Amino acid sequence: MQILSIKETCKRVGICRSTILQLMQDRKFPRTIQITPKRKGFVDSEIDAWINARIAERDAEAA
Numbered sequence: 001m002q003i004l005s006i007k008e009t010c011k012r013v014g015i016c017r018s019t020i021l022q023l024m025q026d027r028k029f030p031r032t033i034q035i036t037p038k039r040k041g042f043v044d045s046e047i048d049a050w051i052n053a054r055i056a057e058r059d060a061e062a063a
Helices: 006-013 017-025 044-062
Strands: 033-036 039-043
Touching: 006 017, 006 039, 006 044, 039 044
Parallel strands: none
Antiparallel strands: 033 039
16 A cells, blocks of 8 residues: 555546645545645555546446
8 A cells, every 4th residue: 555645646647736626625536644744645545446436437427
């Protein structure tokens, strides 16, 4: 398991920071975890699950 920074997460999912923050606010994106008092990150397996859910939605719409 790895913890991803916001920059790594943006690169991994292909969307910008502000979009990720908006999706988090709307509870449509995995929340961060506190790493240190000044640092937060994303759990990579949760990001993978989010990506897989988007793929499943796409495939369900195509069926």
